[in-house]
Amino acid sequence: MIRGEIKPTLRLALPVILAELGWMFMGVVDTVMVGPLGPAAIAATGVGNSLNMGFAIFGMGLLLGLDTVVSQAYGAGDLARCRAWLAIGVRLAWLMTPPLMLVLVGVWLAIPVLGFHGDTLPLLSSYFAILVLSTPFLFLYAVYRRYLQSTHHVAPVMWALVTANIVNAVANWVFIYGRLGLPALGVTGAAWATFSSRLYMCGLLGAAVWWSNRTAGAAVDAAGPSGTADAAPSMRRLLQLGLPAASTVTAEVGVFAVATALAGTLDPVATASHQIALNIAAVAFMIPLGLASAGAVRVGHAVGAGNPRGAAAAGWTVIAMAVTFMSVSGLLFVLVPRALIGLFSKDPAVLALGGSLLLIAAVFQLFDGLQGVVTGTLRGLGDTRTSMITNLAAHWAVGIPVGYTLCFTLGWGASGLWWGLSVGLIMAGIVLTTMWARRVRHYQERGYL
Numbered sequence: 001m002i003r004g005e006i007k008p009t010l011r012l013a014l015p016v017i018l019a020e021l022g023w024m025f026m027g028v029v030d031t032v033m034v035g036p037l038g039p040a041a042i043a044a045t046g047v048g049n050s051l052n053m054g055f056a057i058f059g060m061g062l063l064l065g066l067d068t069v070v071s072q073a074y075g076a077g078d079l080a081r082c083r084a085w086l087a088i089g090v091r092l093a094w095l096m097t098p099p100l101m102l103v104l105v106g107v108w109l110a111i112p113v114l115g116f117h118g119d120t121l122p123l124l125s126s127y128f129a130i131l132v133l134s135t136p137f138l139f140l141y142a143v144y145r146r147y148l149q150s151t152h153h154v155a156p157v158m159w160a161l162v163t164a165n166i167v168n169a170v171a172n173w174v175f176i177y178g179r180l181g182l183p184a185l186g187v188t189g190a191a192w193a194t195f196s197s198r199l200y201m202c203g204l205l206g207a208a209v210w211w212s213n214r215t216a217g218a219a220v221d222a223a224g225p226s227g228t229a230d231a232a233p234s235m236r237r238l239l240q241l242g243l244p245a246a247s248t249v250t251a252e253v254g255v256f257a258v259a260t261a262l263a264g265t266l267d268p269v270a271t272a273s274h275q276i277a278l279n280i281a282a283v284a285f286m287i288p289l290g291l292a293s294a295g296a297v298r299v300g301h302a303v304g305a306g307n308p309r310g311a312a313a314a315g316w317t318v319i320a321m322a323v324t325f326m327s328v329s330g331l332l333f334v335l336v337p338r339a340l341i342g343l344f345s346k347d348p349a350v351l352a353l354g355g356s357l358l359l360i361a362a363v364f365q366l367f368d369g370l371q372g373v374v375t376g377t378l379r380g381l382g383d384t385r386t387s388m389i390t391n392l393a394a395h396w397a398v399g400i401p402v403g404y405t406l407c408f409t410l411g412w413g414a415s416g417l418w419w420g421l422s423v424g425l426i427m428a429g430i431v432l433t434t435m436w437a438r439r440v441r442h443y444q445e446r447g448y449l
Contacts, residue, residue, distance in 0.1 A: 005298070005310075005313045005314050005317040006317060008298070009294055009295075009298055009314065009317050009318060009321070012149075012152065012154060012294045012297060012298065013290055013291050013293075013294035013318070013321070015154040015155055015157065015158035016149060016154055016157065016158070016290040016291075016293045016294050017286065017287055017290030017291065017294075018158045018161070018162065018290075019145075019154075019157045019158045019160070019161040019162075019290065020161075020286035020287075020289050020290040020293075021161075021283065021286045021287075021290075022158070022160075022161025022162050022164060022165050023161050023286070024279075024282055024283050024286045025165050025283070026164065026165055026168045026194065026197055027045075027046075027049045027279065027282075028279050028283065029165060029168055029169050029172060030045045030049065030168070030172065030190045030193070030194060031045055031046060031275065031276065031279055031344060032343075032344060033169070033172040033173070033176055033190065034176060034186075034187055034190050035344055035345055037176075037186060037187065038268075039268035039269055039271070039272040039345075039347065039350065040119040040120050040123060040268045041123060041186070041187050042268075042271075042272040042275055042276070042344070042345065043119075043120045043123075043124075043264060043268050043271035043272050043275060044120050044123035044124040044127055044187050045123075045127060045187060045190055045275075046260060046271070046272070046274075046275030046276075046278070046279070047116070047120065047124055047260050047261060047263075047264045047271070047275070048124050048127040048128045048131060048191070049131070049194075050256060050257040050260035050261070050275075050278075051107060051128060051257055051260075051261065052104070052128060052131040052132070053253055053257065054250070054253055054254045054256075054257025054258070055100070055103055055104055055107060055257075056100065056104065056135055056138055057246075057249050057250055057253045057254075058100065058246045058247075058249075058250045059093075059096050059097070059100045059135070059138070059139050059142075059246070060138060060139065060142040060246075060249070061242065061245050061246030061247070061248065061249040061250055062092065062096060062238075062239070062242035062243065062245070062246040063089055063092065063093065063139070063142045063143055063146055063238075063242060064146065064241070064242055064245035064246065064249070064379065064384070065237075065238045065239070065240070065241030065242035065245060065384070066085060066086075066089050066143065066146035066147060066150060066238070067146055067149070067150055067293070067296040067297060067300065067376075067379050067380070068241050068296070068300055068379055068380065068382050068384075069085050069237065069238065069241070070082050070085045070086070070146065070147055070150035070151065070300075071150040071296065071297045071299075071300030071301055071304065071380065072300045072301070072303055072304035072382075073085060073304065074150055074151050074152070074300075074301060074304065075300060075301035075302065075303065075304025075305045076304040076305065079151075082147070082150070082151055083213060084234065085147070085234070085238070086143070086147045086209065086213075087231075088231060088234045088235055088238055089143040089146065089147065089238065090140070090143050091231070091235070092143075092235065092238060092239075092242075093136075093139040093140050093142070093143050096139065097135060097136045097139055100135060101132060101135050101136075104132045104135060105132060107128070108125070108128050108129050108132060111124060111125050111128060112125065114261065114264075115264075115265045116261075116264045116265060119268055120264060120268060120271065123186075123187040124264075126187065126188045126191070127187050127188060127190065127191045128191075129191075130188065130191035130192055130194075130195055131191055131194060131195070133195060134194065134195045134198040134199065137198045137199050137201070137202040138198055138202075140202045140206065141198065141201050141202040141205055144202070144205035144206055144208070144209045145157050145205055147209060148205065148208060148209060148212065149293055149297055150297050150300070151212065152297075153208065153212050156204070156205060156208035156212075157205065157208075159204075160200075160201050160204045160205050160208070161201065163200075163204070164197040164198075164200055164201045164204075165197070167193075167196060167197045167200050168193050168194065168196070168197035169193075171189075171192065171193035171196045171197065172189065172190055172193040174189075174193075175188075175189025175190070175192045175193050176189040176190055176193070177189075241379075241382065241384050242384075243384075244384035244385045244387070244388040245379060245384040245387070245388070247388040247391075247392065248375060248384065248387040248388040248391050251388070251391040251392045251395050251396060252371075252391050252395060252428075254395075255395040255396065255399055255400055255421065255424065256278065256421070258400060259274070259400070259403060259417045259418075259420075259421060260274065260275065260278065262403075262404065262407065262408075262417060263275075263414055263417060266413060266414060269347070269349045269350055269353065270353060270413055270414045271414075272345065272347070272350050272354075273341075273349075273350050273353035273354040273357060273414060274354075274357065274414045274417070274418075276341055276344040276345060276350065276354050277341065277354045277357035277358050277361060277418075279344070280333075280340050280341075280358060280361075281333075281358070281361040281365075281368075284325075284326065284329040284365065285368055285369070285372060287322070287325045287326070287329075287369075288322035288325065288326060288368070288369035288370075288372040288373045289372050289373075291318040291321055291322050291372075291373045291376070292318070292322075292372050292373045292374075292375055292376025292377070292379075293376055294318060294376075295314060295315055295317075295318035295319075295373055295376040295377040295380060296376040296377065296379040296380040297380065298314035298315075298317075298318070298380065299311045299314045299315050299376075299377050299379075299380025299381060300379075300380040300381075301314075302314055302380075303380065303381060303382070308443050308444045309444060311380070311381065311440065311443060312440045312443070312444055314377070314380070315374075315377035315380070315436060315440055316440075318373050318376070318377065319370070319373055319374065319377065319433070319436075321373075322369040322370065322372070322373040323366060323369060323370065325369065326365045326366050326368065326369030326370075327365070327366055329365055330361075330362040330363075330365035330366060331362070333358045333359065333361050333362035333365065334359060334362045337354075337355035337356075337358035337359055338351050338352075338354075338355040340355075340358060341354035341355050341358065353414060353415075356415060357414060357415065357418050360415065360418040360419060360422055361418070361422075363422050363426075364421065364422040364425040364426055366429070367425045367426040367428070367429030367430065368425045368429065369429075370429035370430075370432065370433050371390075371391070371425060371428040371429040371432050371433075374387075374429075374432040374433055374435075374436045375387040375391075375432065377436055377440075378432070378435070378436055378439065381439060381440070381443065383439060386432070386435050386439075387432060390427075390428050390431045390432050390435070391428055393427075394424045394425070394427040394428040394431065395424040395425075395428065398423055398424050398427060399420050399421055399423055399424020399425070399427075400420060400424070401420070402419070402420035402423050402424075403416060403417040403418070403419065403420020403421060403423075404416075404417075404420065405420075406419055406420060407420075
């Protein structure tokens, strides 16, 4: 059955992967376009993006439960239920926006006392403040995206992210360097470019949701809840799935955000090297992340259709694809690390340190891919708790303490942080793959989860 899964998985996964790459490249474009402003500018945009997503990702993660409920409803042929889950998701997005924006404002107020390098601090503060304003658009974008993917409308997601990069690049060119008669805003201009692209993505996917429902013969109000009779239990179900999923992605993204914040206390060269290497590793991770979304949907469809063998085949297919790609990317990091760093900066010190960090990244590539894609396949089964517990233990109980000790206590600098990240990712990859094998075997043998 795995051979039969390859084509449908690729049809779903390729647009999602392109969308994930598009999402990642917005941060990469910011880093490249502020590069001529120097290491401090690279550090400020990198740290700012990491801090913003490190907290906003919790809200986006709460909506990951839509992968399970919408895909399973779609697999069962219940389109009305899919639309009802969309409405519940939009309601949840609006409810969580005010408290999470308050948290982000608190982070912005705390930036001056977090120990960032003096050259980076003022640039970081102005950049982060503008990103906070884009929070509502991020959450609505997340709802629309999860719904469209789970109902196999992946093309709009892909095109939204691809064209958003064009919007971001043009806006960066205008705002950073003062084109078309506007003043040059520098790093602050990069933040306004990111804001503009997030607003654009939200609007485009909202229109795509409206159109998909209209063509299905039952348009819904994609801007607000529908008031279904079972809204309260549905919200509880979404939160039961979403809270562990949110904790999982926050644990993983948060550990990289903390590592970036810790790197920000080092000199600008170390911070810039860390950020460039992290951007490159993150671009590679977008492939298994896209496969994870596809895996969650394919496994969810099989579960909804009552097909245990199909669920197993769908999961193992995306896992095999992730292993293949991450093995190749790890080899690339070993063969041409300095050339990859050179795409972002020609500074000799950044080239040397960034290249050494990519060599460390090569060590954890395979395991990073495994933990990412298995999180998605487990989500398709309706299991979000296993990934949460594993990521919290691997990254926060092991990875960060090891990285901090190596960096600051033993004086290894940024390399120490990366060895700590590597240890956490290796642990997470091994444990989650083992748990997936056990869960799917149990499902096949007994016919229930």
